[in-house]
Amino acid sequence: MTLRELHDGWTLRHSGGGIPPAFAGVAAEPVPATVPGVVHTDLLAAGLIPDPYVDDNESLLSWIGRCDWTYELTFDAPADGADNHDLVAEGLDTVARVVLNGVEVATTRNQHRTYRWPVGALLRPEGNRLEVTFRSPIAYAEEREAVLGERPHGYVHPYNAIRKTACNFGWDWGPALVTSGIWRRIGIESWSGARIASVRPVVGVDGDARRVDVHVELEWSDDATDLEVVAHVAGERAAVAASIGTSSVVLSITAPDVELWWPRGHGAQPLYELTVQAGEAEWSRRIGFRSAEIDVEADADGSPFTVIVNGKPIYIRGANWIPEDTFFARITRERLAERFTDAEESGMNLLRVWGGGIYESEDFYELADERGVLVWQDFLLACAAYSEDAELWDEFEAEARDNVTRLSSHPSLVVWNGGNENIWGWVDWGWRPRLKGATWGEGYYLDLFPRVIGELAPTTPYSAGSPYGFSRFVHPNDPKHGTVHIWDVWNQVDYDVYRTYRPRFVSEFGFQGPAAWSTLFSVVHDEPADPYGPLMLVHQKANDGNGKLERGLGAHIAEPQSIDDWHWATQLNQARAVRFGIEHFRSLHPLNQGSIVWQLNDCWPVISWAAVDGHGIRKPLWYALRDVYADRFATIQPRDGGLALVLHNDSDSPWEASVSVRVLTFAGDERTSMDASASVPARSAVSVALDVSSDDPTGEFVVAELSTGERAFWYFDEDPALRLSPSPVVASASAVEGGYEVRVRATSLAKDVTLLVDRADAAARVDRGMVTLLPGDEASFRVTAPAGLDAEVFAGALVVRSANDLVPVTVGV
CATH class of the missing domain: 2.60.40.10 (Immunoglobulins)
Structure with missing residues (x-):
């Protein structure tokens, strides 16, 4: 009993809705269709539309989501003698009418379900004609909103009135390329x-x-x-x-x-x-065999959110996950494996599959099982109020039962979550006056979903939402209780405000930065390049995103004077902001039991919160995450009017180390020093008070060095005020087996040295970044890139960057 896939020989034709004159050829005749796939990728393959990711093609192609489309296939019936033949569709996007040999088999209206229909009585030995016609998802959503009643939602289209991926209608990091198509497997299953x-x-x-x-x-x-x-x-x-x-x-x-x-x-x-x-x-x-629970029992500090596996608390070092491509059928197991490698190598142990995306493929959960990456799985509701009328309730129940059953075998899946920010939205976002007593989704979070989990996956814990305080009597985004989202940082205030929080668990927080240079400028072609160029702004989806990027530099980084420095400064600031937050959160252990940064990946080339961009290039943020998500982690934090070295040992072995703490000038001269020893039990944290100060806060810094190799730094002022050398490193490069080696020697303190190797070659990748070098330090960077390049391109001034590059020259001299 196997599925005989019907994936070859499909055609696609336009079957309704207006087409702009410039694209009149789309309606001329059917084109070959790839199944699984979507309309956009078929039209792109046929040469009928430009790449939707480039320049402003997103808006140029908005008409596609307003049209109806028909997929057609002629096939022969299985000749296997089976008694029953079922047509199985694992993913139809979204409002579909399925017709076989002129007979309507079914209509569907949920992208997130698998469908099965007996069709043996309709099959002929040869020449069966299968048609799947998709209505415009935008038109359908608008129609159903008019029937169900308007309810608050985050973006232009009423994605909360249709069971289709919310972010497909556009998000603050993703394009509004509204798809239709047979996006997962389809075929005939025969059985007796x-x-x-x-x-x-x-x-x-x-x-x-x-x-x-x-x-x-x-x-x-x-x-x-x-x-x-x-x-x-x-x-x-x-x-x-x-x-x-x-x-x-x-x-x-x-x-x-x-x-x-x-x-x-x-x-x-x-x-x-x-x-x-x-x-x-x-x-x-x-x-796999494991137990999973969440400890949310009240304590003296509020109520925690502690993930427990096999009776052992797990400190969470995670990232939120969005679909890896806007066109889901292009997501391969190999591409998912690359992102899991990104997660593992950065020290992450959990990915949260966010509620505006999809229930991921079996490949995703199998990779998580194999690699030991925990999965927090949202039900697919995000940033909106949802009708509880039978029309949607029945779809949600069928969808939940389908996917909980499908995913229940995966040991990596340890949290089911009711949805994203919807309970918070009802409390804080002005929904209640607009709803006027109408249903908004509470029944899903507090009745339907926990009931389905209790019946079908009783050994996997459930949370009603994110954020959530696990009580009707506390604010859903109270840092003292359960999970919290911290978005005043980025949206409104400086990232140093992270230190005012004492969160039990942070399930969303983050800061924006642009994609790698080669990624961004492969799709943005403003002349001249400009952060506020019209095509750049197509790839900046956040409200006033570039304004927030620039205001977010605050006192930390001087205003950049060129597009090259803008790109580096905003990437650097993203890395520093998130590093600052996680250093603080980890310093609160055991009060804090983890954080899930927004976000690991991108679905297209864009300015966003991602650590890995849409072309798979690790941004400076990724290297910062690898440092702050390390098993053994050191940070210097303000404590009781002074400074303390906080050590968090998230490993199963005790951490014994001698500690050298020095106050140095930027040229490397030692002013004062102290020695200490540290003993940190497994899965614990300790704090060591530091007796250090400076008479020259703009010319000195603190470095704590542990005998086990970790370092932590403290600066008495922000970069623009520091007398940093504007040229702190000497770099050289040479070809070596398998790639290139770049050696960087520091002549004075060099902060956050990072090689933007894609500026030399878009295929180049580098093994480390965000490395602060003491005067006299030498660091080796390993670059993988095509053979035959001039090695010295990897030592160029626009490749080898440091924070010193951004200090005003009048300060650095």
Whole structure:
């Protein structure tokens, strides 16, 4: 019983809605269609539209989302002698009418569901004609909003009136390229006897006991016979007899010899093949054995949000995840694997699949299982009020049951979350007067979703929202309780305000910075290049985003005087702002139990909060995250009118180190020093008071160096006031096996040395960044790039950058 994919031979044609005269050729005749895929990528492949990501093509192509489109295929029926033939569609985007051989099979209106329809009676041996017609999702959403009633939502289109990916209608980091198409697999599944409709393993771990209850849903053919359902895992077996018509059975297996699955950094990730057989039908998937819970019990400081796996608290070092491409069918396992590598190598142990995106592919969750990256999964509601009328309620319930069942086998998935910012929105965003008593989604968060989780995934914890205080009697975004989003930083105030927070858990916060130079200017072609150029602003989706970028420099970085310095300054400031926040959050451990930065990835080339841009290039932020998300972390923080060295040891081994603390001039002369020793138990933090001061705050700094290699810095003033050398490094480059090596020697203090290697070659990547060098230090940077380049391009002034480059010359001399 396998899906015979119907992916080859499709055509696409325009079937309704206005087309601008410049694109009249779109309506001329059908074009080849790639399935899975969407209309935009098919028209692009046919040469009928320009690249939607380039310049202002986004608005040029807005008409596509206002049109109807029809996919057509002719195929032969399976000749396998099976009794039943089902048409299975794993993803239709979104409002579809499915017709087979002139007969309407179904209509759909939910992008996030899998559909199955029996079509055996309609099939012919040869020449079957399948048509899938998609209505304009924008027109449909507007129509349903008029029926259901207008409710607050974050952006132009009423994405809360249709079960389609919210960010597909545009977000403050993403384009409004509203898609239609067969975006996941479609095909014919043929079967006889009994079919395994679904398998839902519910793993239980209680002390040394390991158990899995395998819930199996069955469907029967008319001429089926009684059979035995058998499950195997880890050398253990369970079986149960099933008579004709039995819709479900449960097989319970105790597996005493399995090892526990752990998050990365806490242990191994053993996975065990679970197979289920029912007659000729078979299902298999790898599962892991773990327990998961969240501690939200009130304490003297409020109420925590502590993720606990296998009875062990896990300090969360995470990032929010958005769809990896606006056109989802282009997202491959290889591309996802690259982003998981980005997450792992930066020290992350959790990705939050945000509620304005999608339930990700099996590839995503399998990679998370294999690599030990925890997954926090939102239900797909974001920044809006949602009707609870039956029309949407029924879709939400079907969608939730579909996806919870599909994903329940993955040990990496440890949090289900009701949605993004919707409870906060109802409390704080002026919704109540507009709603006038209308439903807004509370029933989903406090009734439907927890009920579905309790029934289908009872061993995975649930949160009603993010942010959320886990009580109706506290503000949903109170830092003392549960999870908090910190967005006054970036939107309104300087990033030093992070230090005024004492959050239990930060599930969103972040700061913007542009994509890598080569990424950004591959799609932005203003002449001359200008941060406020009209095409640049197409790729800056945040409200007053560039104004906030510039105001965000604050006292930290002087106003840049060129496009090159603007790009470097805003990238640097993004990295510093987020680093500042996480250093503070980690210094509060154990009060603080983690943070989830907004965001790891981008869906296109853009100015955004991402650490890795739309072309997969790691921004300076990524290198800063690798430092502050390290297992062993050191920071100097203000404490009680002085300074303290705070050490957070998020590893299973004690951290013993000698500490040297010095006050140095920028030229490297020592003014004062002190020595100390540090002993930090596993998964703990300690604070060491520092007896240091400076008589020359614009010419001196503090460095704490640990014998285990960590460093922490403190500056007595902001960069524009410091007498930093404007030329603090000497760089040289040479070709080496597998790439290039750049050696950078500091002649005076060089802050945040970073190589923007893509400026020399767009394919180039570098192994480290945001490295502060003491006078006399030498650092080696390894560059991977195409062979045959002149190595010295990687030592150029626009490639080798430091914060010193941005200090006004009158200060640095």
